[in-house]
Amino acid sequence: MKGLQRIGVRFLLGCIALNIGAAYAGFNKGLLNSCESCHNESLVNQVDIYPILHGQKQGYLEAQLKAFRDGTRENALMADIVKGLSDKDITQLATHYSNQTFFKAPKQAADRRGADVRARCVSCHGLSGKTINTEWPNLLGQNSGYLLNQLNNFASGERKSVIMQQIANELTPEQRQQVALYYDQQGRAQ
Numbered sequence: 486m487k488g489l490q491r492i493g494v495r496f497l498l499g500c501i502a503l504n505i506g507a508a509y510a511g512f513n514k515g516l517l518n519s520c521e522s523c524h525n526e527s528l529v530n531q532v533d534i535y536p537i538l539h540g541q542k543q544g545y546l547e548a549q550l551k552a553f554r555d556g557t558r559e560n561a562l563m564a565d566i567v568k569g570l571s572d573k574d575i576t577q578l579a580t581h582y583s584n585q586t587f588f589k590a591p592k593q594a595a596d597r598r599g600a601d602v603r604a605r606c607v608s609c610h611g612l613s614g615k616t617i618n619t620e621w622p623n624l625l626g627q628n629s630g631y632l633l634n635q636l637n638n639f640a641s642g643e644r645k646s647v648i649m650q651q652i653a654n655e656l657t658p659e660q661r662q663q664v665a666l667y668y669d670q671q672g673r674a675q
């Protein structure tokens with residue numbers, strides 16, 4: 486019986502390895518390591534203006550990497566990095582990060598004004614900051630410095646999005662700060 490169990494476990498492990506192998510066939514680990522020099526868990530915990538990519542929506546990550554590559558989204562750091570990426574690299578990196586989890590403890594907010602501003606975001610970013618489709622970004626637990634930079638860039642038109650440029654412009658600079666803090670302080674269960 487023990488022997489049979491052992492074979493069963495080995496078979497299961499083999500299946501898991503095969504599945505991972507299929508999803509990551511030809512996955513460029515060196516490339517991922519280059520991303521991890523900035524987007525790794527411990528750094529994004531410390532550097533508030535770096536985005537957490539773990540658990541972000543797959544379609545959204547792909548679209549952003551392509552936008553950096555074709556210059557429709559401008560950022561000096563990212564532009565250089567994505568220059569040589571193929572569509573396949575982009576799909577694999579987006580798939581990798583969207584499958585990761587990230588834990589961030591929630592913080593008790595003394596200031597509840599961000600929760601009121603959040604009411605304007607719910608229809609697209611979900612009640613808790615998790616969107617219902619794969620194309621729009623989750624905001625839940627994202628770093629506040631990064632979120633605020635994006636809202637300011639949408640407001641100034643430096644970052645383009647028909648929807649978000651209008652929404653960011655309807656907020657005062659204080660409201661942008663409050664809502665960025667709100668999403669950060671919600672933390673992430675995983």
Ligand code: HEC
Nearest residue numbers: 516519520522523535536546549550560562563566578634
């Ligand atoms: C030198 C540091 C650095 C490296 C290396 C780096 N990034 Fe970034 N990345 C950033 C910064 C900073 C931003 C935020 C840009 C902004 O404020 O618009 C960013 C933004 C992004 C975004 C947009 C996230 C969002 O929520 O819209 C994606 C996707 C991304 N990076 C993926 C990658 C991938 C994949 C790699 C590796 C191929 C990589 N990055 C390597 C610093 C880096």
Ligand code: HEC
Nearest residue numbers: 602605606608609610621622632635636646648649652664
């Ligand atoms: C009508 C739908 C809609 C509403 C309402 C909306 N958003 Fe968005 N939001 C989007 C879409 C779509 C994007 C992706 C834009 C792109 O393609 O770059 C986005 C992107 C963002 C980003 C960039 C995230 C990242 O990872 O870079 C931030 C920050 C953001 N929204 C904040 C907000 C806030 C705060 C509110 C409420 C005050 C809000 N949004 C309301 C649709 C919406």
